Amino acid sequence: MDAGLDLVEEAVAVGGRELIVRRPRDSEALLDEAAFERDEFLPYWAELWPSALALARAVGARALRGTRVVELGCGLGLPAIAAAAAGGRVLATDWSPDAVAFAAGNARRNGVEIETAVVSWTEPGPLLERAPWPLVLGSDLLYEARNVPVLLELLPALVGERGEAWIADPGRAPAERFLAAAAERFAIRSTPDPAGPRVRVHRLTPR
Numbered sequence: 001m002d003a004g005l006d007l008v009e010e011a012v013a014v015g016g017r018e019l020i021v022r023r024p025r026d027s028e029a030l031l032d033e034a035a036f037e038r039d040e041f042l043p044y045w046a047e048l049w050p051s052a053l054a055l056a057r058a059v060g061a062r063a064l065r066g067t068r069v070v071e072l073g074c075g076l077g078l079p080a081i082a083a084a085a086a087g088g089r090v091l092a093t094d095w096s097p098d099a100v101a102f103a104a105g106n107a108r109r110n111g112v113e114i115e116t117a118v119v120s121w122t123e124p125g126p127l128l129e130r131a132p133w134p135l136v137l138g139s140d141l142l143y144e145a146r147n148v149p150v151l152l153e154l155l156p157a158l159v160g161e162r163g164e165a166w167i168a169d170p171g172r173a174p175a176e177r178f179l180a181a182a183a184e185r186f187a188i189r190s191t192p193d194p195a196g197p198r199v200r201v202h203r204l205t206p207r
Contacts, residue, residue, distance in 0.1 A: 004136070005024050005025075006022060006024065006106060007022055007023065007024060007025075008022070008023040008024075008025045008027060009021065009022050009023075010048055011071050012048075012056065012078065014052060014056045014057055014059075014060040014078075014082045015019060015057075015059075015060025015061060015082060015085060015086060016060075017060075017085065019056070019078065019081055019082065019110050020078050020087070020109050020110060021077075021078055021095070021106050021108070022050055022076075022102065022105065022106055022109060023046055023047070023048055023076050023102065024046045027110050030096040030168065035170040041096055044074075044075070044140075045073075045074075045075040045076065045094060045096050045098065045099035045102070046076070046098075046099075046102075047075070047195065048076055048078065049075070049139060049140050050170060050196055050198070050199050051139035051140035051169055051170055051199050052075060052076070052078045052079055052139040052168070053078065053193075053195070054074025054076075054083075054139070054168045054193035054195070054196065054199040054200075054201055055078075055079040055084075055137060055138075055139040055166060055168035055193075055201060056064075056078045056079045056082035057082075057193065057195065058079070058166060058168070058191075058193075058201045059082045059083045059086060059088075060082040060085065060086055060167070062086055063086060063087060063089040064083060064086040064088035064135070064192070065087040066087060066088070066089060067082075067087070067088045067089065067134050067135055068088070068089050068091075068130075068133055068134050068135070069088040069089065069090045069091070069093070069133065069134070069135045069136075070090070070092075070093065070127060070130075070133045070135075070136055070158070071083070071090065071136075071137040071138065071141075072092045072093060072105045072121070072127075072136065072137070072138040072151075073091035073093075073094055073095075073138055073139070074093055074094045074099060074100070074116075074140050075094060075099050075102075075103070075139075076099070076102050076103060077092050077099075077103025077104070077106045077107060077114070077116075078106070079137045079139055079168075080092035080103060080107070080114050080137070080186045081103075081106060081107050081110050081114065083135070083137065084107065084112035084114050085110070085112050088135070088188065089096075089115075090114040090115065091106075091114070091115045091116070091117060091125065091130075092104075092114050092115070092116045092117075093116070093117050093118070093119040093126075094118065094119070095118065095119065095120040095121070095132065095190070095192065095196045096118070097118050098114065099114045100118050101116075103116055104116045121150045121151070121154055122150065124154055124157075127154075127158060128157055128158070129162060129191050131157055131158050131159075132157075132159055132161070132162065132163045133158050133159060133160075133163050134163050134164070135161070135163065135164060135165075135166065136155065136158050136159055136163065136164070136165040136166070136167070136168070137165075137166050137167075138151075138167045138168070139167075139168040139169075140168065140169060140170065140172075141167065141169075142167075142169060142172055142175035142178050143172055143174065143194060144172040144174060145173075145174045145177070147174060147178075147179045148177055148181070150180060151178060152181055152182060152188055155182070155186075155204070156185055157181065158175055159204075159205075159206060160206070161206055162206070163206075164203060164204060164205045165186075165203075166200070166201055166202070167202045168193070168199055168200070168201045168202070169199065169200060169202065170199045170200075171198065171199075171200070177192070179202060182204060185206065185207060186203050186204040186205060186206060186207060187204070187205050187206075188202055188203070189202070189203045189206055190202045190203075191203075
């Protein structure tokens with residue numbers, strides 16, 4: 001995937017260390033009309049979103065020490081890498097093979113080990129086989145309304161009775177609907193990102 005792409009690297013301060021993220025300079029150059037017509041697929045994974053930065057900072061402040069962690073919709077992999085740097089045993093997943101490839105490459109670039117897998121929420125078998133997960137991560141997952149019911153159904157099975165989910169979001173309307181519905185099953189604690197209060201990290205624990 002890297003071949004022929006114009007790539008840039010960004011340095012991000014997380015948990016007292018500097019992480020390097022390589023990404024395509026122009027995500028629009030990755031648009032595939034056939035893929036969009038088939039799945040409404042857009043290369044959102046190629047951007048380093050503020051929610052990913054906020055979630056990585058939150059995770060980087062926590063000592064994970066062998067905790068099993070899964071990231072949903074990992075994109076470039078920054079939160080997964082932060083979790084691995086904090087001591088977690090991390091699986092980074094996305095439905096885009098290109099995203100998973102970049103996440104794996106970024107992990108190697110930062111000297112941490114993560115496992116990666118191409119997984120769709122509509123076919124979550126590989127995630128459920130290893131559930132429950134002590135910690136589930138996701139940043140800006142709820143940019144479309146159609147993602148709300150899918151995540152509402154999947155998340156309880158992923159965290160089980162004792163796990164937790166950390167979801168970072170910049171205040172999108174579908175995310176607000178998700179949180180309102182999720183409050184029936186989860187206690188939710190929301191905190192703003194100190195570096196950019198528009199983004200909040202929502203910590204969900206089963207009631």
